[in-house]
Amino acid sequence: MNNHKTDASWETSHLKSNNDWIFTITKAEKKHLGDSIKSLYEEDKSLFDYSPDEFDFGSSWDTIAKALNQALHGKGLAIVKGLPREDLSHEEFRLLSWAIGLRAGVARPQGLTSQYISAVRNIGTNYRAANGRGYSSNAKLDFHVDVADLTTLTCFNKAKSGGQSMVSSGITAQNYLIKERPDLAETAYQYFYFSRQNEESSDETSFYGLPLFEEENGSLFCNWNRNRVQSAQNLEGVPKLSPAQRETMDVLDEILRRPELMYTMYLEPGDMQILNNYKMFHSRTSYTDFKSESQKRCLYRLWLAPPDSIKLPESWRDFYRSVEPAAVRGGIRGQSYDKVHAEFDKKQAKFLNMKIDTRPYKD
Numbered sequence: 001m002n003n004h005k006t007d008a009s010w011e012t013s014h015l016k017s018n019n020d021w022i023f024t025i026t027k028a029e030k031k032h033l034g035d036s037i038k039s040l041y042e043e044d045k046s047l048f049d050y051s052p053d054e055f056d057f058g059s060s061w062d063t064i065a066k067a068l069n070q071a072l073h074g075k076g077l078a079i080v081k082g083l084p085r086e087d088l089s090h091e092e093f094r095l096l097s098w099a100i101g102l103r104a105g106v107a108r109p110q111g112l113t114s115q116y117i118s119a120v121r122n123i124g125t126n127y128r129a130a131n132g133r134g135y136s137s138n139a140k141l142d143f144h145v146d147v148a149d150l151t152t153l154t155c156f157n158k159a160k161s162g163g164q165s166m167v168s169s170g171i172t173a174q175n176y177l178i179k180e181r182p183d184l185a186e187t188a189y190q191y192f193y194f195s196r197q198n199e200e201s202s203d204e205t206s207f208y209g210l211p212l213f214e215e216e217n218g219s220l221f222c223n224w225n226r227n228r229v230q231s232a233q234n235l236e237g238v239p240k241l242s243p244a245q246r247e248t249m250d251v252l253d254e255i256l257r258r259p260e261l262m263y264t265m266y267l268e269p270g271d272m273q274i275l276n277n278y279k280m281f282h283s284r285t286s287y288t289d290f291k292s293e294s295q296k297r298c299l300y301r302l303w304l305a306p307p308d309s310i311k312l313p314e315s316w317r318d319f320y321r322s323v324e325p326a327a328v329r330g331g332i333r334g335q336s337y338d339k340v341h342a343e344f345d346k347k348q349a350k351f352l353n354m355k356i357d358t359r360p361y362k363d
């Protein structure tokens with residue numbers, strides 16, 4: 001258990017004083033990219049049938065690639081501003097989000113229906129239910145990580161009010177925990193148990209165990225999701241939380257929300273946020289939507305396995321299905337993963353020269 005000083009161990013003052021994590025494409029690049037998407041979009045074409053090399057990003061890809069690198073190997077987060085939005089429909093903007101993912105990594109499934117891209121919008125989901133998911137509700141969310149190396153969120157519409165994004169460095173939080181409560185910092189290295197929210201595939205149990213912090217090859221890996229820990233307490237076979245574990249959860253959440261650690265931002269239409277899920281914890285405030293369907297808050301989310309990923313701790317194997325570097329890993333396989341999904345994974349892995357696990361899928 002050590003303090004870690006890296007680019008990702010930032011405080012909010014660091015982000016405010018140095019904007020090397022914010023990237024902007026030019027107006028000419030924006031028009032070029034928008035025209036490319038509109039020319040390629042086909043209403044009845046499956047996203048799986050698009051190829052990474054058919055999209056013409058022009059010079060904008062250099063900017064997007066730098067942002068991806070900053071999120072994965074640098075500060076743990078990045079913003080790309082200026083993506084085309086005004087002249088694109090929902091479906092075309094969704095394709096733009098997908099096209100970026102095709103070039104950046106292998107998209108991973110995100111839930112029960114094994115969807116590879118999710119519209120982050122309110123459809124009335126109860127976030128606190130046993131099968132609750134935050135992305136389909138308008139609720140205030142706990143700090144958490146997603147189940148992939150990288151998350152991208154591209155903003156089509158912002159809310160009428162609220163919906164503010166919050167990001168805190170898990171690495172900085174662990175440093176604070178060591179300094180202020182070394183006893184709880186040790187507890188955070190114990191296993192905590194997380195519910196799969198009734199989305200487990202046939203070869204998975206209903207819960208998994210992971211420490212909140214763990215070191216591997218000199219790097220610190222961070223994991224947290226209070227909602228899933230609390231849900232898991234209702235599952236058979238899950239050990240009950242100790243008083244020390246409960247206190248660790250409360251103190252960690254308090255640290256994450258301190259103004260000097262929690263960076264807050266509103267994503268504007270045309271913004272893409274990129275987060276590293278083993279360095280950053282993220283959250284969102286509750287929000288109120290516009291009444292008009294066309295104006296309601298909507299972002300498109302991808303979970304990505306990038307080709308330049310690093311080795312994960314062995315304990316993450318159940319969580320990510322693989323811990324090897326440059327491997328297709330992560331995601332929530334769900335209950336509809338079939339031959340079509342498997343073939344897409346293989347095709348993308350080959351394009352990016354990545355390793356892939358070929359465990360059985362549903363026929």
